[in-house]
Amino acid sequence: MLELKNVSTRYGQIPILMQVNIQVARGETVCILGANGAGKTTLLKTILGMVKPTAGEIYFNKQRIDSLPPHNIIAQGIAIVPEREGLFPKLTVENNLLMGGYYEQDPGNILARLAEVYQAFPWLPQRLKQKAGTLSGGERKMLGIARALLANPQLLLMDEPSLGLAPATINEVFNVITRIKRDKEITILLVEQNARKALLVAERGYVLQKGAVILEGPAAALQENEIVKKSYLAAGSF
Amino acid sequence: MGNKIYRYSLAGLSTLGICMALYVCLSSALLVALIVIALAIVILSVGERKNVIDKVYRLIGDNKALNLGIIALFILLLPFLVQGNNYLLHIAIMAGIFSIVALGLNFQIGGIGQINFAPAAFYGMGAYTSAFLSVKMGLSPWLGTLCGLLMAIVLGVVVGFPALKARGYYLSLVTIALQIIFTLMIVNSPWIGGPNGIPGIPSYQIGGFSFRTPVALGGIQLPYQVNFLYLVYILLALFALAANRLYNSRVGLAWNAIEQDPIVAACQGINLTNTQLLAFCLGAAYAGIAGAIYGHYTSFIGVENFDFSQSLIFICMVILGGTDNVPGVVLGAVLLTMIDEKLRDFSGYRLLMYGIVLIIILIIRPKGLLPKRIRVYQQKDRSEYSSHSAVVTGGSR
Amino acid sequence: MELIISQILNAVMLACTYTLVGIGFSLFFGAMDIVVFCLGDVAIAGAFAIMALSTVMGVYASLSGILPAPISGIIVVFIGACFTAGLVTLMYRAVIVPFEGKNINASLLSTIAAGIVIRELIGLFYPEGRNPHAFPQLLPAGLIGDNVLLSWRNIIIIAITFIMVMLLYWFVNRTKTGLSIQAISQNKEAAIMVGINWHRIIVITFLIGGFLLGIGGFLTASYFNSLRFDMGAMYGLKGFCVAVVGGLGSIYGAIVGGLLIAFVEVFVTAFIPGGTAYSSVAAFLIVVLFILFKPEGILGEKTVEKV
Structure with missing residues (x-):
């Protein structure tokens, strides 16, 4: 449903995303994990057309959207839950x-x-x-x-739903996400730092580091992955 | 060694070229002046793209004494070059006076990045104080000028104080309001001439010599403007050097820090109150002296010389020349003064021209004709082949 | 007592002329975080357009041949207001778009310069442009009762202002486009994220604000009964003052600010000996005090400076 092919972006001279490839199939919930500054929010803004990619292509429902203005992209059935x-x-x-x-x-x-x-x-x-x-x-x-x-929306983008919330509220938010998944035929692309929660609701995941995808795979596999364990599931996150 | 002489003469030639271009602008008709300016803009733009301008800057900077000498000689010889034409000398004097005001205004616009719309009020404060004291109180014009300077500084505090609390649009409204209040107060104060201005302002005197007597120099009879020309340009030189020193000092850096972000600047230990007030007071002092001299030079001042549109013209000078760059500001003031005088025949189009020039400059060259340079800090005892020039020129060792 | 009542009425009239241009400042500041300094000149240009339509171009005369006078008056004013709507949108393209996202000083200077250009163009190219003109009376002049100020003209000026403010209120709070304007002014990024066509909404804001300015220029010229090419400078400045005193970005603030400034001016003129010369001084001093001690204005919301 959504496909990013070799997408790169930069702010001025500073590269933010480097040759990112991401696919989201209809009905799937995909999470993108990454630390601060990994380019997660930029990725979502690039999908929405708020940041124009310097290279690469973005397809939504087989249609190329990367040169469209944001309101035309959103009108095609993408919605976002913004950060903060x-x-x-x-x-x-x-x-x-x-x-x-x-x-x-x-x-x-x-x-x-x-x-x-x-x-x-x-x-x-x-x-x-x-x-x-x-x-x-x-x-x-x-x-x-x-x-x-x-x-x-056909595709729901979520930008760090857990950011800045108390643990109990985070649970509530993720319960809502689970309910949405259950009740509606909806595709979700979830961007998170809270890997534990994100990998519970998602079927597949990508790990974004310094603007590049360094890992991808089914959520269960990612949960067992050493890098993910070390960087994102270490004690302290819940 | 040959390289050194080559660089030396090149530096001298470029300064001489600038002086001659300015002279051509001054002495020729409007069209020629405009062509010279257009050519200069083209040369500057092309030169910047090819990094030639940087080299010229360094050439001039490395041979400061020579270039200052050439400029001084140019000013000294100017009365002879224009063959004692008092109108051309008048333009040159006004260019000098406006340059001083523009340098002062630049402390606010370039330094702390706040547009002050009341420089004409500072300028007028100096002029009115000095004129009033010398006409009505019989004070010596020299002392009057000093009082004008002090009163302008007082006004600088009045205008600068709001700048401590308001920024951006709010400050612009405050300064516009104060500028308009200033002109309204003058128009409504009969004791300083109201709308009629103050006529008959005495001139400076040294011993028994009045600045308004023509002089004979080298067998040529020169109009009295010569005295003022030298006075104004000596002061301009002093003020420009001071402004340059300030720019390169901690104060200049602190101003720029405030321009970028006052909160961060305060966190670095910069005293916002003192530093910002200093920008306003110093600027006011420059403008106050210039105003006082203007009054004693023309012997008549009226409110129309100090109104809001005059303020806009000062702002245009700073923006056109190049904010926060002393040579740029002076260049902007000199150029606009000359164009303005040459537009006397089309005075109806004068303000329209300022409006259009300002918009065009802001769009195509927002940093002005001579943009601000990056500060270069060097050790005081640098030898001729300093590390700095060695690095940048690729090593001439 | 009679004097006070007539002065109050006078102040309300003056407030009406200030309010519409003040709303223009607030509207554009709200939508774009920008102060467009040439609004006064745009409004006066609109008044000149209306004057041209009714005198030089003779549109009003030929219209009133076919239609009743009030309707042809409304048509002429409407055309004038559409002219200012176009003019202010042109200003947006020419002197605001090039400076978007840059230092505010650039747009501040460019809009001031644009004001000068408009003003000077009127002065140069309108027939007898630099002389004061008597503004053609499109509003009925008859008195109601025996008070000189209580004329149909004055009542209609107040009524038009009231209707315009109500219409604007309805538009901004009850229509989708109006809500989009509010959304953009509150959170531009989120507005884009829900799919608002930012650029289109901004242009609509400028068209609407420009239309109000045209009406404002017309009311001002009708109130003073005269028109000068350089009136716009002071009118715009007063409008900005009104917006700041009321709270920049607040529509009601412009009304409250307009009343305050107008009352100060009228009462200084009426009740302080020799006060005529100082009415503007008093108004500006009030603004300076507001900026120093209550910069958010009467109805504006306090904003914490972002670090």
């Missing part, structure tokens, strides 16, 4: 949600999806009129996920 503050703090929770359905023309579909989302996040309906900026960190993350679901 991806919300509009002064808009209400409701308006934040509705921004997720930016490309849906049919109000009936939006209502149906809203109902679905309210079911998944029962606390949401009571908070609709509240400004998004007043939510707690965990709630914001959930709202970010809910907003992305409102787009009813």
Whole structure:
């Protein structure tokens, strides 16, 4: 469904991604592991067209997308749960949600999806009129996920859903991800530092180091891999 | 040895070339001046792409004494070159005065990266204080100039104080507001002439010699402008050298650090309050002296010489010449003064030209004609073949 | 008492003329984090366009031959406002886009320079451009009651401002495009990530802001009954002051700021002997004080400087 072929990017003179090859098949959950500065967020921005690759090709549903502007790429059915503050703090929770359905023309579909989302996040309906900026960190993350679901995407990108959250909240977030996987026919590309959690929900994984893919394979195999064990599963991460 | 003489003469020639180009601009018609400037821009752009400009810079820098001598000689001979034409000398004097103001303004724009829209207020403060004291109080113009300088510094603190709290758009609004308040206050103060200005400002005197008497030098009768020409350019030389020293000193570096990021600068131990106020006060001092001299030179000052559009012209000078680069700022001031004077016949188009020039410069050459150089720190006792030039020129040992 | 009431009315009128240009500053600052200094000149250029349509070009006269006077007036003002919408979008392309993402000083200077260019072009190329012009009265002049200030013209100026602000409020809070403008102003990156066509929304913002500016220019010229090519400089500066006092980026702030500045000016003029000359001084001093001690303005939200 999504395919990156030899994608390289740079900010000015500094190379960020080097010849990255990644494939995501329909219905799959794929995680990309990497430390700070490995180029994880840049990778997602490159897929969305916010950073233009200097070399390589990106295909979505067999269509080449790497030269399109972000809004055209997103309109094809990709949504992202951004890292940290991806919300509009002064808009209400409701308006934040509705921004997720930016490309849906049919109000009936939006209502149906809203109902679905309210079911998944029962606390949401009571908070609709509240400004998004007043939510707690965990709630914001959930709202970010809910907003992305409102787009009813074919491919859901998630940028470090565990970042900056308390352990209990991280568990909650990953429970939500598991539920989404179970209930919806959705493809997920998950970018994480928290390898233990990510490898539990994902079927396959890639390890990104200094802008290059150094390892790839099924999640179970990665869990047993020495490099992954040493760098990402060592004591201290949970 | 031959190499050395070659470099020496090359440096002299390039300085001489610059002087002659400026002279041609000064003495010829508008069209010729514009062609010379366009040519200079082309040469600069091409030269930069081929790294020639850097070499010229180093040549000039390595032979400072020679080049300063040539420039001094050029100024000294200028009255004879223009054959005592007092209009051309007037342009040269104004170029010198504006250069001093622009150098002062550059401490704010180039140094701490804050655009001060009130340099004309500093300039006017110096002019009005000195003129008022010497006309109404009968104070000596020399003392008046000193008082003008002090009052300008006071105004510098007034304008500089907000700069400690506000940056960017907010500071620009504050300085614009203060500039407009300044002109409004002058227009509404009858005791300093209000909208009519102050006429009859006395001139400087040394002993019994008034600066407004023509002089005979070398058998040629020269207009009184010559006195002011030498006075202004001696001061300009002093101020330019001081500005250059400042740029290369810890203060210049601290200013640039604040420009980049005030919080980080403060974390490095830079005293934000003192350092930023210094940029404003020094700039105000430069402008204050220039204003006072302007008043005593022209014998008349009016509010239209110190209004917001004059401030914009000063800003244009700094941006056009090259922010934070002393030769650049002076070049910008000299060029714009000459073009401005030559546009007298088309005075209706004057402001339009400034607007368009500013936009074009900002788009095609945002760093100005002579962009800022990278600071080079060298040991004081460097010999002729210093490590620096040896490294850069590929070793002439 | 009579005097105070008429001065209050006067201040409200002045506030109306300031508010629309103040909203323009806030709108563009909100959307792009940029202060467009030529807005006053753009607004006055719009007033000149309306004047040209109704005098030199004779559009108003020929329209009122076929249509009732109010409708032809509305059409002429509408065309003028569309002109400013186009002009401000042109400014966006010419002097803002080249400096996107660079040091703010560059865009600040370029927009100031653009203001000068607009101003000088009017002065040079409008017939008799450098002389003051009497602005054609498109608004009815009749009095209501016996107070000189309580005229239909003044009531309509207040009403138009009110309607414009309401329309803008509705647009920004109730339409998808308006919400997108807010989204961009709050979090540009996230706005792009939900698929908002950033560039298109910015152009729409400039069109809308430009339209409001045109109306603002028209109201100002109608209020003062005269038009000068260089009015825009001061008008724009006052608009920026109004936006800053109210809270840059806040639409209501522009209204509150407009009222404050207008009241200060009118009351200094009316009640301080010799105050006429110092009304602008007082207004600017207030702004300087606000920037020093309450830079977020009356309704703006406090922002913590990012490290």
